[in-house]
Amino acid sequence: MAIHAVHVPESAEAAVALAGRGAWVMGGGTVVMPLVTSGAATATELVSLSKAGLSGIEVRDGTVRIGAAATLTAVGEHPRLAFLRPALRTIASPTIRNQATLGGNLFVAQPYGDLAVCLLALGATCEIAGPGGRRDAPVAEVLASGVTGGEVVVAVLAPLPEPGTWYYRKAMRRRLNSASIVTVASVTRTAGGVVTSSGIALGGVAPRPVRAVSAERLLLGRPLTPEVLTEAGEAARADTAPADDAYASAWYRTRVLPVHLRRAFLG
Amino acid sequence: MPSQIVSLVVNGEPREFIAAPGMTLLAGLRESLGLTAAKRGCGQGTCGSCTVLVEGQARAACLVAVETVAGLSVSTLEGVATGGELDAVQSSFVDNFATQCGFCTAGMIMVTEALLDRDPDPSEEDVAEAISGNVCRCTGYQPIVIAILDAARRRREERASR
Numbered sequence: 140m141a142i143h144a145v146h147v148p149e150s151a152e153a154a155v156a157l158a159g160r161g162a163w164v165m166g167g168g169t170v171v172m173p174l175v176t177s178g179a180a181t182a183t184e185l186v187s188l189s190k191a192g193l194s195g196i197e198v199r200d201g202t203v204r205i206g207a208a209a210t211l212t213a214v215g216e217h218p219r220l221a222f223l224r225p226a227l228r229t230i231a232s233p234t235i236r237n238q239a240t241l242g243g244n245l246f247v248a249q250p251y252g253d254l255a256v257c258l259l260a261l262g263a264t265c266e267i268a269g270p271g272g273r274r275d276a277p278v279a280e281v282l283a284s285g286v287t288g289g290e291v292v293v294a295v296l297a298p299l300p301e302p303g304t305w306y307y308r309k310a311m312r313r314r315l316n317s318a319s320i321v322t323v324a325s326v327t328r329t330a331g332g333v334v335t336s337s338g339i340a341l342g343g344v345a346p347r348p349v350r351a352v353s354a355e356r357l358l359l360g361r362p363l364t365p366e367v368l369t370e371a372g373e374a375a376r377a378d379t380a381p382a383d384d385a386y387a388s389a390w391y392r393t394r395v396l397p398v399h400l401r402r403a404f405l406g
Numbered sequence: 407m408p409s410q411i412v413s414l415v416v417n418g419e420p421r422e423f424i425a426a427p428g429m430t431l432l433a434g435l436r437e438s439l440g441l442t443a444a445k446r447g448c449g450q451g452t453c454g455s456c457t458v459l460v461e462g463q464a465r466a467a468c469l470v471a472v473e474t475v476a477g478l479s480v481s482t483l484e485g486v487a488t489g490g491e492l493d494a495v496q497s498s499f500v501d502n503f504a505t506q507c508g509f510c511t512a513g514m515i516m517v518t519e520a521l522l523d524r525d526p527d528p529s530e531e532d533v534a535e536a537i538s539g540n541v542c543r544c545t546g547y548q549p550i551v552i553a554i555l556d557a558a559r560r561r562r563e564e565r566a567s568r
Contacts, residue, residue: 141427141428142428143427144427145471147474147476167469168470168471168474169451169469172430172451172468172469172471173449173450173468173469175471176449187473187474189474190474228535231451232454232535233535233536233539234517234539235451235469237463237464238465
């Protein structure tokens with residue numbers, strides 16, 4: 140379909156009004172523009188968030204609020220978000236990260252989305268603006284079912300992990316610019332040598348990033364030893380629905396999941 | 407909405423052209439302004455052959471709707487040489503045989519310009535990361551990595567002797 144208009148509104152309210160008319164919301168354009176250029180876009184209007192004042196990143200009381208239009212480059216450069224750099228560094232190339240946005244990353248219907256995996260592990264919340272006002276929704280809900288027509292994710296709020304509680308591991312074909320075979324991200328707290336709370340998210344092993352609730356449950360009250368983590372990784376298979384793709388087979392992903400879950404914690 | 411006039415600052419010069427809605431920056435540069443150094447490879451942001459700088463940052467021009475960069479500054483390979491003289495990156499690519507068919511070269515040079523503006527002394531790993539979104543099907547990349555490291559050295563020497 141031919142595009143009739145590309146709007147570049149200067150406020151979130153104006154963006155919501157345009158989204159309400161059926162315009163596709165565009166972050167950096169890395170996903171939308173190829174569809175536009177090839178004629179595969181099913182919308183006739185686009186609304187870019189690039190000038191809508193949604194690019195800010197602020198930290199207050201241990202929580203970061205990242206505007207939906209913040210680029211992956213900007214997220215990685217923020218001094219308080221250094222823990223996300225290993226994840227960001229392998230997402231596409233620096234050129235694409237200069238353009239791709241946090242908000243857009245949540246709406247790419249693919250198994251990988253390493254930043255979304257991190258946000259899921261952090262238990263992040265999406266701030267959504269719509270015709271009926273603002274609402275909050277867990278990032279898990281937005282990943283699973285999106286938002287309703289006319290709504291726009293304007294920001295993501297995430298609690299910053301306490302020192303020593305963040306774990307991340309990605310298995311891939313190449314060290315850079317490579318989609319995930321298995322991605323593991325976790326915020327896990329321990330006290331007295333045993334796990335007191337754990338949030339684990341997985342990428343590459345289901346149509347969208349998923350929480351490994353079976354592994355989280357299994358870790359509670361137990362030490363982070365190779366045996367316990369292997370058991371947790373085997374349990375996590377119940378939370379996955381892997382597929383074959385150009386990078387690995389579903390069989391391979393299932394096979395190596397416990398290995399990479401263990402390595403996320405123990406290296 | 408009909409076509410509209412888009413204004414950009416291209417290689418330091420104010421330029422205007424008529425753009426249909428959703429036109430890419432790449433199409434604007436190539437078809438409207440006749441600046442054909444940036445190439446259309448994949449059209450999906452995967453190959454890097456269309457890389458240009460927007461406000462000094464490397465961007466895949468095929469993924470940019472011109473409406474979103476109206477009024478901003480765009481640099482292309484055409485603006486890199488000053489007074490007919492190749493810059494340090496260009497001459498290093500020539501001297502190190504870092505170009506064969508040439509299709510990726512404009513993109514490779516533009517990501518290098520952005521890299522060296524940010525980091526005058528990159529490691530080999532930094533170079534690999536900078537060009538990780540630029541596909542070359544001729545060289546096997548090694549001459550390009552060598553040329554970029556050499557260009558960094560040449561630039562530092564130029565700065566030091568100034």
